[in-house]
Amino acid sequence: MATSLELRKPESARRLVLIEAASVGLVCGSVAAFPAIFGATVTAPFVGGLRRGTRGVFLALAAGLSTSVLSAVVVLGTLSQESGQALLTWTLLGLGLGLVSASIRHTLHADDAVAPYRHAAALLRELVGITDSLSSGLDQRNLGGQILSEVRDELPTVCGAVYVPHDDGLIPLAVKSFGDDHADACALAAERAWSTGQMVAAEGRFAFCLTSGSRAVAVVSGVFSERFDPQTLDLARVEGRLRTRLGDHATRLETALLFDAFRGAATADERQRLSREMHDGVAQDIAALGYLVDALAAAPVSEAQAQQLDLLRQRVTGIVADVRRTVMTLRTSVGESESLGSAITALTRNLAQVSGVAIEVTLDEHAQRLRPEIEAELFRITQEAVNNAVKHSGCTGIRVHCQVHAPDAVITVQDDGRGLGSARDDSYGMRIMAERARLVGAELQVLEPAEGGLAVQVRLGRAVPDDQTLAWPHESSAQKVARATRAVR
Known part of the structure; x- marks a missing residue:
């Protein structure tokens, strides 16, 4: 039964070591009149060493020795000299055996390359089991909004924001502004509070770290209303009260952030695996078919067969190009780039080289980044829009x-092709892009400029794009040809 419990819940090993050692000590101490019974106490440290290593050995010895003495005193009133010597002898022997078992455990785990996977599998099973019981879910935006609502109940603010750490800086999780935009003021106060670990209260702004246990997981900042005098408020006392009220929210937010980091790492690994399989499997098989078609085309039976083989070769070449684009896009991610714009630039540069279509990128980014999951979705929307333009627009x-002015952003992908046209029954690109936009609270628009072509725009927050990005300048045919041959900037 104990072994079964340990396999299902590895974290219970420590409790099992204490329970088993205490039980053995309790029995032995109760019959201390028979000193030979203390020989049973060597089993607990030996098993403890196998389960928990050196720590398990000393836990078992402490639990077994203390319960043996206490139970002997309670039952017999005292511990005889003979029994005490026997208990000391067997305790020292148990210590030796325990250290031996701890050494064996260390050797086995060092040679077992699968042990980390077994431990990870147990943790993942536990995570799956408890996820359904989370009352507030793991939506970071909702948690950030709840925190800001609690803060606004205590402090009269015209702007409030929650920032979470990312790389070496902070990124906005949730921002609520009433009237003028004070996001920059909130960001400056948050940076100062995060770097010092102290509450900031100056120039009508405030910021303090939100902690879970002893760890700072976020920064709450805000700008007071101009009609409110912060000097009339005991901010230190209010901060203490807010920390208490937000304690549960901080724990939930930390859980959500850790879960998102794990999910992002798992997704990146899966994308890399798929790209390798496509490159080494499907792409190689299709290339082999192309060589076979070339061999057949070298000696056609008739003119009609030569035309069919030529058409087949063109189709195979197109499929190979599609697979190459897919492999490249699977391998490209925002996490490896300095910013969302850098990732988009790398994506379009590779697509331009593969497709021969000139792609021009303009960036307008502030230093502060969006949350990783938002950047990932905006990147995939851009990727899908550019791929659609390359493949279907002509x-x-x-x-x-x-344009990224965190927490707002707008991305526009515009081509000079044939326009939207009629949707195919098997086309899900627009639907998927709209779904990705909804996941991060963004809006997707498909526009057809008067001069032709198609523009796909995704907007997050209150970002306003440059009007010039929605209108392709009037160009002559010669200008179009010249632009098509330019390298990607």
Whole structure:
């Protein structure tokens, strides 16, 4: 039974070591009149060493020795000299055996390459089991909004924001502003509070770290209303009260952040695996078919067969190009880039080289980044829009405009092709892009400029794009050809 419990819940090993050692000590101490019974006490440290290593040995010895003495005193009133010597002898022997078992455990775990996977599998099973019981879920935006609502109940603010750490800086999790935009003021106060670990209260702004246990998991900042005098408020006392009220929210937020980090790492690994399998499997098989078609085309039976083989070779070449684009996009991610704009630039540069379509990228980014999951979804929307333009629009050029003023952003992908046209029954690109936009609270628009082509725009927050990104300048045919041959900037 104990072994079964340990397999299902590895974290219970420590409790099992204490329970078993205490039980053996309790029995032995109760019959201490028979000193030979203390020989049973050597089993607990030996098993403890196998389960928990050196720590398990000393836990078992402490539990067994203390319960043996206490139970002997309670039952017999005292511990005889003979029994005491026997208990000391067997305790020392148990210590030796325990250290031996701890050494064996260390050797086995060092040689067992699968042990970390077994431990991870147990943890994942536990995670799956408890996820359904989370009352507030793991939506970071909802948790950030709840925190800001609690803060606004205590402090009269015209702007409030929650920031979470990312790389070496902070990124906005939730922002609520009433009237003028004070996001920059909130960001400056948050940076100062995060770097010092102390509450900031100056120039009508405030910020303090939100902790879970002893760890700072977020920063709450805000700007007071101009009609309110912060000097009339005991901010230190209010901060203490807010920390108490937000304690549970901090724990939930930390859980959500850790879960999102794990999910992001798992997704990146899966994308890399798929790209390798496609490159080494499907792409190689299709290339082999192309060589076979070339061999058949070298000696056609008739003119009709030569035309069919030529058409087949063109189709195979197109499929190979599609697979190459897919492999490249699977391997590209925002996490490896300095910013969302950098990731989009790398994506379009590779697509331009593969497709021969000129892609021009303009960036307007502030230093502060969006949350990783938002950047990932905006990147995939851009990726899908550019891929659709390359594959289906018949365009000679594409323009991508990326504006990121966290927590707002707008990305526009515009081509000079044939326009939207009629949707195919098996086409899910637009639907998937709209679904990705909804996941991060963004809005997706598909626009057809008067001069032709198609513009796909995704907007997050209150970002307003440059009007020029929605209108392709009037160009002559010669200008279009010249632009199509330019390298991606």
